[in-house]
Amino acid sequence: MNLNRLVTISQKEFSDHITSKRFLLILLITCLVLGVAAANGVNHYNDAIEMYKNGCEGYLFFPSVLLAFSRITNMIGLGGLGAVIGIAIGFDLVSGEKEGNSLKTILSQPLYRDELINGKAVGGIISLALITLAGFLTILAVFLIIGIVPSIDEFFLIGIIWLITLLYMISAFSLALMSSVLAKTSSGSLVITLIILFTMMYIIPLAGGELGTQILLGPEPSDDEYGSGFRSQVDYFESTQYEYDQRKSAIYDFVGMFSIQWVYNDITSPITMPSKYVINQIEFEKFSPDPDVSEGIEKPSLWGILGDKWLNIIVFIMWPVLFFGIAYVRFMRADLR
Amino acid sequence: MDVKRIALIGYKEFQDHLTSRRFLALLFLMLTITGVYVFKDIGAYFEALERYSNSPGFSRFSIPKAMNIFDGIVSGIAGCSVFGSIIAIALGFDLITKERETGSIKALLSVPLYRDEVINGKALGGILAIIFAVSAVFLMTLGIILIYSIVPGLDELGFIFALWVVTILYLSGIFVMSVMVSSFSKTSGMSFIYSLLLLLLLTGVIYSTGNFAVDAVMGPEPSVNADNLEINDYYEQAAAYSHKRMELTSLVFYVSIDCNYRKVAGALTEPERYLNRESDVRYDPDSPDPELFDLLGRLWGYILFLIVYPAIFFGIAYVRFMRMDLR
Numbered sequence: 001m002n003l004n005r006l007v008t009i010s011q012k013e014f015s016d017h018i019t020s021k022r023f024l025l026i027l028l029i030t031c032l033v034l035g036v037a038a039a040n041g042v043n044h045y046n047d048a049i050e051m052y053k054n055g056c057e058g059y060l061f062f063p064s065v066l067l068a069f070s071r072i073t074n075m076i077g078l079g080g081l082g083a084v085i086g087i088a089i090g091f092d093l094v095s096g097e098k099e100g101n102s103l104k105t106i107l108s109q110p111l112y113r114d115e116l117i118n119g120k121a122v123g124g125i126i127s128l129a130l131i132t133l134a135g136f137l138t139i140l141a142v143f144l145i146i147g148i149v150p151s152i153d154e155f156f157l158i159g160i161i162w163l164i165t166l167l168y169m170i171s172a173f174s175l176a177l178m179s180s181v182l183a184k185t186s187s188g189s190l191v192i193t194l195i196i197l198f199t200m201m202y203i204i205p206l207a208g209g210e211l212g213t214q215i216l217l218g219p220e221p222s223d224d225e226y227g228s229g230f231r232s233q234v235d236y237f238e239s240t241q242y243e244y245d246q247r248k249s250a251i252y253d254f255v256g257m258f259s260i261q262w263v264y265n266d267i268t269s270p271i272t273m274p275s276k277y278v279i280n281q282i283e284f285e286k287f288s289p290d291p292d293v294s295e296g297i298e299k300p301s302l303w304g305i306l307g308d309k310w311l312n313i314i315v316f317i318m319w320p321v322l323f324f325g326i327a328y329v330r331f332m333r334a335d336l337r
Numbered sequence: 338m339d340v341k342r343i344a345l346i347g348y349k350e351f352q353d354h355l356t357s358r359r360f361l362a363l364l365f366l367m368l369t370i371t372g373v374y375v376f377k378d379i380g381a382y383f384e385a386l387e388r389y390s391n392s393p394g395f396s397r398f399s400i401p402k403a404m405n406i407f408d409g410i411v412s413g414i415a416g417c418s419v420f421g422s423i424i425a426i427a428l429g430f431d432l433i434t435k436e437r438e439t440g441s442i443k444a445l446l447s448v449p450l451y452r453d454e455v456i457n458g459k460a461l462g463g464i465l466a467i468i469f470a471v472s473a474v475f476l477m478t479l480g481i482i483l484i485y486s487i488v489p490g491l492d493e494l495g496f497i498f499a500l501w502v503v504t505i506l507y508l509s510g511i512f513v514m515s516v517m518v519s520s521f522s523k524t525s526g527m528s529f530i531y532s533l534l535l536l537l538l539l540t541g542v543i544y545s546t547g548n549f550a551v552d553a554v555m556g557p558e559p560s561v562n563a564d565n566l567e568i569n570d571y572y573e574q575a576a577a578y579s580h581k582r583m584e585l586t587s588l589v590f591y592v593s594i595d596c597n598y599r600k601v602a603g604a605l606t607e608p609e610r611y612l613n614r615e616s617d618v619r620y621d622p623d624s625p626d627p628e629l630f631d632l633l634g635r636l637w638g639y640i641l642f643l644i645v646y647p648a649i650f651f652g653i654a655y656v657r658f659m660r661m662d663l664r
Contacts, residue, residue: 022527022530025531025534026530026534029534029537029538032538032542033537033538033541033542036542036545036546036549037541037545039545039546039549040545040548040549043548043549043552071545075541075545079537079541080533080537081537081541084530084533084534084537087530088530088533088534091526091530092526096526186524186525186526187431187435187525187526187529189526190526190529191359191362191427194363194423194427195362195366198366198370198423199366202370203366203369203370203373206370206373206374207369207373210373210376210377
């Protein structure tokens, strides 16, 4: 592999992307959607400040601008915008060349196959970075228009969210790239992408959790047998119930890792909503009867959050690497007669 | 335009859809997802039943009904993202672009038939396929609840039937939207991406813009401290404020296609809760069960919008296809 040739191909791919009408349209829609979500998020933020002032439960810390980002990441992650953009950039990279018969022409040039696929990936990732950057600048512009100026710390955290969002879109992009290598036509590539996405996002997390609980743990412990009210029995029941719930949530966490959407949400939500994160961590029963608990708690630092979520972050990086690895191997061995 | 020829084209299109692997794969996905949600709802149903039988006097709502379980279908189809209703987009996105890409549209139009028959027939075939898919989902759900020996009564079947019709309307709206996008795009792939993005605009963006606009129009809530009002004045103002706000918000719900569907479907699957929340009628356990037609009367605005959306989209697709330059 020669770095010079890789750079040339990425450059060409990138210029292909940004001069296409598709890119412009995606850019426009991204900015529009994120701008609207930002305006909506600012509303949410103002409400939260109001509630904090009135001493509402559920807001331990003074809400920061990042709260507005919870709406934005919802739009990108759960709403499906990020996945759609990643797929739109990647789904016809290789299958389009196959359909247009230009793949043979390219490979008759003095270059290796791995340079081609790496160059395509790099070009696509740079365009995705451009799109997300434009989107986040729109968000900042909306903030400034409404009159909210983030501090340096908040800027840093916004940068982290941007990075995570980019990584999320890259996962979808490399999934689309993989299926475009696997499929013969672009429509076929779309169908493969969708089926994989669907299975990973919805079916495994939803059905897997239920099935796993049923098979591994059996039915929930019932309290009928312990109805006589002896203290020891009640304690025993409570401890079995607690253990059961712990195991159940472990199973759900495990199957949730298959869904890049859930992982994305899981990583960003402690950054955007620290109060909720802390309350979940110190368990609600402990918290609610004694409001003074909240006095001693400090706002979680970024490193604390990253340390807590390291497994999710590894999984988050693993998916795009896995998809790209499959795409790479398949493309290297593809039969192109 | 000849109805016979439309029926013929519609039938052929329907056959094409049903025998395609894409439709079968997506139907399978749809069945799986709704099945998972339905099983969850069945669990909730039995819990509610137990709670009701343990404390009949204090229960806020009456006995759980069979149609509550059909809420699972709604969560599966119009859940929180654009991918739930993907089957409708997948049926429509390449109806016109594919014929153009492969050049078969010229061969098709050289047969003695008019252009409008082609587009009408295509729409008809797709909607038939949607009816087939939705019926499959509903029959599966009905089968599951019968296995659990929950037997819906006759009036409950009425609600379920209404939900079936509304679901078909919603998915047809999205299908016709993607046919419209297909008549504008050059390649099938782009048509698909544009359909997804347009759906995102119609659902998420309209909803959040609308909410933002409502907030902007309404201004701050009246508060006691700010204006030194008498307490009675304050209550009056606050009531007027919330009433006006609810009206404006319902306008947003009308326009945003998935909120609209969720609203209607929510009312149909849990009528008591809907009536309790939307109207001034306090629920009391002795009052008779809500009637289907009374409920539909309250919901007519939403249902009208569910019909208007596909009509507008189809109008645009029709005009565009009729004037298309096919050299």
